[in-house]
Amino acid sequence: MSLISNALAQGAAGGGAESNLMSFLPLILMFAVLYFIMIRPQMKRQKEHRNMLAAMAKGDEVVTNGGVVGKITKVGDAYVGIEIATGTEITVQKGSVTTILPKGTIKSL
Numbered sequence: 001m002s003l004i005s006n007a008l009a010q011g012a013a014g015g016g017a018e019s020n021l022m023s024f025l026p027l028i029l030m031f032a033v034l035y036f037i038m039i040r041p042q043m044k045r046q047k048e049h050r051n052m053l054a055a056m057a058k059g060d061e062v063v064t065n066g067g068v069v070g071k072i073t074k075v076g077d078a079y080v081g082i083e084i085a086t087g088t089e090i091t092v093q094k095g096s097v098t099t100i101l102p103k104g105t106i107k108s109l
Contacts, residue, residue, distance in 0.1 A: 062099065
């Protein structure tokens, strides 16, 4: 009698392990969806922004995080000089530049 009950107990334990794996499947699927919907596009945007900052050159017209629009006069490793009006130049961090505008967008400078 005791041999039969041990055999039944072992069979039930094998099915429990498979059941535990199936209970984690929705969690794994949710992480995969989160990765493809949120994390991967954000990494792509960061890579594009890094490439844009590396390609900045003197004479480019840019917009900063604060909404300041101007033309680049100096490009350094960490800072960029931007002419916002004739004879008025400001220095901002390179990372604060959000967009490089097409040439000729700013007419007043």
